[in-house]
Amino acid sequence: MxxxxxxxxxxxxxxxxxxxxxxxxxxxxxxxxxxxxxxxxxxxxxxxxANKDIEINIPEAAKNINISSDGKYVAYFSDETLYVVNTITGDKKQVEFDSDKKFSYYMWLPDVNNILIAEKKSTSKQSTITFSNYDAEKNKKKDIANDNSGKPTLINLSDKQSDVDDLEMSRLTGVIYIKISNKNIKNGRSSFYEMNRMAQISSLKVNSNSVGNINTFPHQARLAYEDLTYHKVYTTGINKAITIKGVTNTCLVGTDDEDKLYIGAVENNKIKKVYYGLVKDSMDTWRSIELKNVVDKKDIFVSSNGDIYVNDNLKGTITNIMSNKEITYKGKLIQMYENGAISLSDGKLYKISFNSKE
Missing domain, CATH: 1.20.5 (Single alpha-helices involved in coiled-coils or other helix-helix interfaces)
Structure with a gap:
């Protein structure tokens, strides 16, 4: 005891x-x-x-104006320079490039304030595309020089005129899709590549000689793309186009966080109806929504939660067609993004919130 x-x-x-x-x-x-x-x-x-009224000026000659997913930063290309501006403070940074490289294309990575930058390097014999990552919060740029096995992370171009035409990232798989426009190939056929999380690049085959818009799925390493010749929508992994009964011409509208694909029914180059559903499901299970007015595909945007927004340039309004909520904006609409949109008026940037109660 x-x-x-x-x-x-x-x-x-x-x-x-x-x-x-x-x-x-x-x-x-x-x-x-x-x-x-x-x-x-x-x-x-x-x-x-608290600081909502900071003035952001964008040059008239600016190109590739894009805003980060949370709306905190906007980037644009002007005078052979890539600029990144904090929309809250107005602080502007200039992204530096090596003397032997030039800016090709960029994209904001989803959910983080980082930019993936494609850079073009040309010599007398070969032109190549390399990649770097720019952290807007830290103002630091880092080259993605090699993959996990030590192999150089680059794409050899078919000629000096070819360049990156688009970049898209599958948010949860981390796979990045690269669209290259080729100038010396008959009919201007684009080349496609995919880069995984380990910075390994491989070529990707598509069923089209003329590809327009491309989109990714957040949970799947799969690319959706539209064929401009026959006006069809495809996804990688499926050889046949996605067909909708009674619809001859279609275009790609977007994808959402549930991996639903949104396809527009096209008549006279305008979208009159949107169909959406999972690629793996029968088309009989897909839903559709009729638009009040026909619209250009550049004026329609799908958010991650499946809301569909339509822009009316003449009225200066954006309408959520799922809820019929209408939002007004000033000047020319530049981009719709996850939480809102940006427009330009007299060289000044305006941010429009989709969640505004006004």
Missing amino acids: KKFKKVGVWILISIFLQAGVLFYLDRFYFVTESNVDIKKVEEPAKQVI
């Missing part, structure tokens, strides 16, 4: 000692780091919400 009492006493002493050590570490040893983190996170967040 005495032995059990002694063991119990030593156990209690051990518990108190451990609790004391943990208390000391929590209250004294880690105290500086914890305090600094709390101050740095909370204070800027309040400033970001």
Whole structure:
């Protein structure tokens, strides 16, 4: 019995000692780091919400104007330079390139304020595309020089005039799709490549000589694309076009977070109806929505949650056709993105929120 009492006493002493050590570490040893983190996170967040009226000027000659997924940064290309502007503070950064490389194309990566940049390097013998990543928060650019096996991460172009025409990323698989426009190939047939998380690049076959818009699926390493010659929509992994009963011409509208594909029924180069559903499901299970007015495919946008937004340039409005909510904007619409849109008026950038209560 005495032995059990002694063991119990030593156990209690051990518990108190451990609790004391943990208390000391929590209250004294880690105290500086914890305090600094709390101050740095909370204070800027309040400033970001309050500072809404900062003026962002965009040059008239600016090209490739695109906003990050959260709307915090906007990037554009002007005077052979890629600029990145913080839309909250107005702070503008210039992305530097090596002297032997030129800007080709870029895309904002989903869910992070990073840019994937395609850069073109030309010599007397060969032109190549290489890639880099720019972190807008840290203002740091890093080359993606090699894959995980040490092989150079690059694409050899067929000629010096060829260039990157589009970049799309499957958000959860991390696969990036690269569309290259070829100038010396008959009918201007595009080449396609995919780059995985390990920076390995491989060629990708498509069932079209003339590809228009492309989109990815968040949960699948699969590309959706439209054939401009026969006005059909395809996805990789399926040899046949996606056909809708009673619809002759179709175009690609978008995808959502549930991997649903959105296809437009086209008449006289305008979309009159949108069909949507899972590629693996029978077309009988797909749903459709009739548009009040026919629209150009550049004026329709699908959000990640499946809302469909339609732009009316003449009225200066964007309408969520699922809820009939209408939002007005100033000037010329530049881009619709996940949480809103951006427009330009007299060289000034305006941000429009899709979640506005007004």
